[in-house]
Amino acid sequence: MLKKVFASAVFGVEASTITVEVNVDKGIGYHLVGLPDNAIKESNYRIAAALQNNGYKIPGKKITINMAPADLRKEGSAYDLTLAIGILAASSQIKAENLENYLIMGELSLDGSLQPIKGALPIAVKAREEGFKGFILPSQNVKEAAIVSDLKVYGVDNIKQVIDFFDKGEHIEQTIIDTRKEFYKSLDFPEFDFADVKGQESIKRCMEIAAAGGHNIILIGPPGAGKTMLAKRLPSILPPMTLHEALETTKIHSVVGRVKENTGLMAQRPFRSPHHTISDVALVGGGQYPQPGEISMAHNGVLFLDELPEFKRTVLEVMRQPLEDREVTISRAKFTVTYPSSFMLVASMNPSPGGYFNDPDAPVTSSPAEMQRYLSKISGPLLDRIDIHIEVTPVPFEKLSDESKSETSVDIRKRVMAAREIQTQRFKELEKVHYNAQMNTKQIRKYCKLDEASKELLKTAMERLNLSARAYDRILKVARTIADIEGVKAVGGNHISEAIQYRSLDREGWLG
Template identity: 80%
Template sequence: MLKKVYGSAVFGIEATTITVEVNIAKGIGYHLVGLPDNAIKESNYRIAAALQNNEYKIPGKKLTINMAPADLRKEGSSYDLTLAIGILAASDQIKSENLEKYVIMGELSLDGSLQPIRGVLPIAIKAREEGFKGFILPKQNAKEAAVVNNLEVYGVENIKQVINFFDKGEPLEQTIIDTRAEFLNNLAFPEFDFSDVKGQESIKRCMEIAAAGGHNVILIGPPGSGKTMLAKRLPSILPPLTLQEALETTKIHSVVGNTKHKSGLISERPFRNPHHTISDVALVGGGSYPQPGEISLAHNGVLFLDELPEFKRSVLEVMRQPLEDREVTISRARFTITYPSSFMLVASMNPSPSGFFNDPNSPMGASAMEMHRYMGKISGPLLDRIDIHIEVTPVPFEKLSEERKGETSETIRKRVIKAREVQIERFKDSEILHSNAQMNTKQIRKHCKLDKEALNLLKNAMERLGLSARAYDRILKVARTIADLGNEPNILPDHIAEAIQYRSLDREGWLG
C-alpha cells in the first residue's frame, strides 16, 4: 500500500515541501531513496526503537520510501516523525484520512519523545503558502511556527500524541500567538546603555551619526580607550526592529537553530562579535551544506570586528561584495543560495601592533614602518566601504571618577529615529534604499547638493588635508546624515566641516 506524508526542506532561508512516499510490498527490505544524508539514513534505527517503545512496529515486509523531489539533497534528523507516521499509515497501523492536510516534522528519541528542529519559521511560511491546514512539530519549536497566522500549529512532546491524533481523533493543543501583540510586548531595551560611558562625548556623537545613517564605522585607538564598550552599545541607539525586519531576522536564525526567545520572534537587533580566528566560510556562510555565516546572522543589526588587522586578509576581502550588495550569494554545482546581509559594520583597531603609536606617555612605541606594515593588512577597497573613521583617545582620570552619568541611549535613540524617518520619506519611492549609507553615486548627486560656500570648504579640505578621492562621496553621505539629525533640508558648511573630521585614515601624514 502506498501512502504520502509531507515534510519540508530548507534551502537558504526558503523552504521546499518534501513529499515522503511510503510503499509496502511483498518481500523483505528497507529502501530509503531521494538523496537522503547519513542522518536520515540512520533514522530507521531511531524509528524502530521509538515505535517499539510505544507498542507499534516497522512491518516485516519490503518497505520503499521515496523523498520527492528526488534530485534535491535532504539533510538532518527532522524527518524522523514524518517517516514514522508514513510507515504506520502505509502498514494500516493507524488511520490516514487527514495526513495530506498537515506538514509533519520532528526528530525522534528512542522513547518516542521529540527533539527540537531547525528552520521552523521558513517551513511554516511555506506550509501556509501551499494551503496546508496545519503543522505538527516538537513543542519546543511551536511558538516560533505559531508566528505564522492562518496555519494551525500543534506542538507535541511524544509520537504517541501524533498517533492518537490521526488514529483516534484525540485533539492536540493548538499553539496560538498574536504575533504583533507579542512582538510589541517583547521589545526589550538592550542591556548596554550609553549612560555607562564616561567622557568620550565626541565619539558618542560619531556613533549617533553612524546609527542615524546606517554608516559603517571604524574606531582607532590604544587598548583600554573604550572601543569595545562603545561598539556594544551601538544597538541600543538603533531604531527598534519593525515586525517585517524581525521576521526576516528570525528566519535566518531559525535556519541555524538559534531562536531561543519567548515570543518566537527576535525582538532585538542582532549584535555579532566573531573572533579574529574565524574562517571566511564561517564569516560569509557556505560549507558542504550551506549555512548562513556571521554576516547574515548580523542582518538588520551590527557586525563588530574587534582588532580588525588581526583577521586574515582573505577573510576581510570576502566581505567586500556583501557590504556593497547587502546580500551574499553562495554557488554550488547543483544550486545557488542567497542570504540577506544588510548590517552595520563596526570595526576597531589599535593604531600600531603595540597599540601606543605616537603616544609620548607610553614606553611601548612603534616606528612608522611598523605602523605602515600593520595598517597594510587592511585593503583600500575595504576601507572604501567604511564611511566613518574616528580616533578614540583614552579617558582621563577626572572623567572616569565622575559620578554624573552621561546621556542615556533612549534619549539618543529618539534623535536617531527622527533622522531615520526623514530618510524613509526621502527614499519612499525606492524598494532597496532605506538609509543614507545605501546611496550610490547617482543618488548622492541628487540628495547631497552643496551651496558655493560648502563646496569651497570641501575643496579646500581635500587639498590641504590630502583627502583621497574615495573620501568625497563618503563625506557627502555623512554630511547628509548630520543635516538630517539637525532637521536641516540642506547640507550646510558646518555639516561638511564635521563630516571631514571623520575621515582620519584618508589623510596624508596620518601615519606620522
Template identity: 80%
Template sequence: MLVKVYGSAVFGVEATTITVEVNVAPGIGYHLVGLPDNAVKESSYRIAAALQNNNLKLPGKKIIINMAPADLRKEGSAYDLTFALGILAASKQIKADNISDYLIMGELSLDGSLQPIRGALPIAIQAKKEGFKGFILPEQNAREAAIVSGLEVYGVKNITQVTDFFDKDLELERTVINTRETFYNNLNNLEHDFADVKGQESIKRCMEIAAAGGHNIILIGPPGAGKTMLAKRLPTILPPMTLQEALETTKIHSVAGRIKDNIGLMSQRPFRSPHHTISDVALVGGGAYPQPGEISLSHNGVLFLDELPEFKRGVLEVMRQPLEDREVTISRAKFTVTYPSSFMLVASMNPSPGGYFNDPGAPVTSSPFEMQRYLSKISGPLLDRIDIHIEVTPVPFDKLSEERRGESSVQIRERVTRARELQTRRFEGVDHIHYNAQMGPKQIREFCKLEDNSKLLLKTAMERLNLSARAYDRILKVSRSIADLEGSEAIMGDHISEAIQYRSLDREGWLA
C-alpha cells in the first residue's frame, strides 16, 4: 500500500515541503531514496526500536521510502516521525485517512519520545503558505511554530500520542499563543541597564549616538575600564524590535537550533560575543550544509568582538563585505544560501599588548614599536568601516563609590527611538535604508549638506588627520546622527567637531 506523508527541509531561512512516499509491499528490504544524508539513513534503527517499545512493529516486508523532490539533498534526524507514521499507515497498523492534511516532523528516541528539531518557524510559515491544516512536532518547538497564526500546531511528547490522534481520534492539545501580546509584554524586560555604569558619561554619550544611527563602534582602553560592561548594555538602548524584525531574528535562530525550549518569538535584540579563537566559517556561516554564523545570529542586534587584535586577521577580513552589504551569501556547487546580517559591530581592544597606553605608572608598559605592531593586526579597510573610535579611561574611585545611579537605559532609549523615527521618515522613499549608518553616497549628498564654516572645519580635519574618503563619509553620517538626537534639521559645526573626535585611531601621533 502507498501512503504520502509530508515533512520539510530548510535551506537558508526558507523551508521546502518534502513529500515522503511510503510503499509497503510483499518482499524483504528497507530502501530509502531521495538523496538522504547519513542521519536520515540511520532513522530505520531509531524507528524500529521506537515502534517495538510502543507495542507496534516495523513490518517484515519490502519498504520503499522516497523523499521528493528526489534531487534535493535531505539532512538531519527530523524525518523520523514522518517515516514512522508513513510506515504504520502503509502497513495498515493505524488508520490515517487525513494524514496528508498535516505536516509531521520530529526526531525519535528509542523509547518513542521526541527530541526537538531545527527550523520549526520557517517550516510552519511554509506549511501555512501551502494550505496544510496543521503541524505536528515535538512539544519543545511548539511555541516557536505557534507564532504562525492560522495553522493548527500540536506539540507532542511521544509517538503514541500521534498514533492515537490518527487511529483513535483522540484529541491533541493545540498550542495557541497571542503573538502580539506576548511580544509587546516582553519588549521592556531588560536584563542589563545603563544605570549600573558608574561615571563614563562621555562614553555613554558616544554609545547613544551609535545606537541612534546604527553605527559600528570600537572602544579602546586598559583592562577594567568598563568596555565589556558598556557593550553588553548597548542592546538595551536600541529601539525596541518591530514584529517584522523579531520574526526575521527568530527564523535565523530557529534554523541554527538556538531557540530555547518553550520560547516563541524573540522580543529582545540579540547580543553575540564570540571568543577570539573563532574560525571564519563559524563567524560568517558555512559548512557542508551551510548554517548561519555569528554575524547572522546577530541580525537586528549587536555583535561584540572583545580584544579585537586577538582575532585572526583572516577572520576579521571576511567581515568586510557583510558589514557593507548587510547579508552573507554562501555558495556551493549546486545551490546558494543567503543569510541576513544587519548588525551593529561593537569591538573593544587594549591600546597596547600590555593593556596600558602611555602610562608611566602602569604595571606593564609597551614600547611604541610594540604598540604599533599590535594595532597593525587590524587592517585599515576594516577600521574604515567602523564609524566611531572612542578611548575609554578607567573610572576614578570617587565615581565608583557614588551612590547616585546614572541615567537608565529606558530614558536613553526614548531619545534614541525619537532619532530613529526621524530617520524612518527621512528614508521613507528609499529602499533598504532605515537609519543613518546605512546611507550610501547618494543619500549622504542629499541629507548631509554642510554650511561653509562646517565644510572648512571638516576640510582642516581631513588634511591634518590624513583621513580616507570612507572616513569622510563616516564623519558625515555620525554628525547626521548627532543632529538627529538634538532634533536639528541642519548639521552644525559643533555636530561636525564632535563627530571628528570619534575618530581616535585616525589621529596622527596617537601613538606618540
C-alpha cells in the first residue's frame, strides 16, 4: 500500500516541500532513497524503538521510501516523525485519511518523545504558501511556527499524540499567537544601559551619531578604557525593529536552531560578538551544506569585533563585499544560497601590541614604528568601510567615583529615532537606501551640499591633517547625520568640524 506524507527541507532562509512516499509490499527489506544523509539513513533504528515502545512496530515486509524531489539533498533528523507516520499509514496500522492536509516534522527519541527541529519558521511560511491545513511539530518549536497566520500549528510531545490524532481523531490543542501583540510585548528594554557608563561623554556622542546614521565605528584605546562596555550598549539606543525586520531576523536564527525555546518572534536587535579565532566560513557562512555565518546572525543588529587586529587577515577581507552589498551569496556546484547581512559593524582595538598609546608613562611602551606595524594588520579597504574612528581614553577616578546619574539609553534613543525618521522621509523614493551610511557618491553630492565656508573648512582640514581622499565622503556622511540629530536641513561648518574629529586613523602622525 502506498501513502504520501509531507515534510520540508530548508535551503538558505527558504523552505522546499518534500513528499515522502512510503510503499509497503510483499517481501523483506527497508529501502530509503532520495539523497538522504547519514542522519536520515539512521532514522530506522530510532523509528523502530519509538514504535515498539508505544505499542506499534515496523512491519516485516518490503518497505520502500522515496523522498521527492529525489535529486535534492535531504539532511538532519527532523524527518523521523514523517517517516514513522508514513510507515504506520502504509502498513494500515493506523487510519490516516486526511494525511495529505498536514506537514509533519520532528526528531524521535527512542521512547517516542520529540526533540526540537531547525527552521520551523521558514517551514511554516512555506506550508501556508502551499495551502496545507496544518503543521505538526515538536512543542519546543511551536511558538516559533505559530507566528505565521492562517495556518493551524499543533505542538506535540510524543509520537502517540500524532498517532491518536490521525487514527482516533483525538484533539491536539492548536497554538495561536497574536503576532503583533507578541512583538510589542517583547519590546522590553535591554539589560545594558548607557546610564551605567561613567564619563566618556564624547564616546557616547559618537555612539549616538553611529546609531542615528547606521555608521560603522571603530574604538581605539588602551585596556580598561571601556570599549567593550560601550559597544555592548549600542543596541539599546538603536531604533526598535519593525515587524518585518523581526520576522526576517527570526527566520535566520530559526534556520540554525538559535531561537530560544518557547519564544516566538525575536523583538530585540541581535548583538553578535565572535572570538578572534573565528574562521572565514564561520564569519560569513558556508560549509558543505551552507549555513548562515555570524554576519547573517547579526542581520538588523550589531556585529562586534573585539581586538580587530587579532583576527586573521583573510577573515576580515571576506567581510568587505557583504559590508558593501548587505548580503552574502554562497555558491556550490548544484545550488546558490543568499543570506541577508545588513548589520552595523562595531570594532575595537588596542593602539599597539602592548595595549597603550605612545606614552612614556604607560605601563608598557611601544614605539611609533611598532604601533604602525600593529595597526597595518587592518587593510585600507576594510577601514574605508568604517565611517567613524574614535580614540577612547581611560576614565579618571573623579568620574568613576561620581554618584550623579548619566543620561539613559531611553533618552538617547529618542534622539536617534527622530534622526532616523528624517532619513526615512529623505530616502523614501529609494529602494535600497534607508539611512545615511547607505548613501552612494551620487546621493552624497545631492544631500550633503556645502556652502563656501564649509567647503573651505573641509579643504583646510584635509590639507593640514593630511586626510586621505577616502575620508572625504565619510566626513560628509557623518556630518549629514550630525545635522539630522540637530534637526537642521543644511550641513554647516560646525557639523563638518565635528565629523573631521572622527577620522583618527586617516590622520598622519596621530600616533604621536
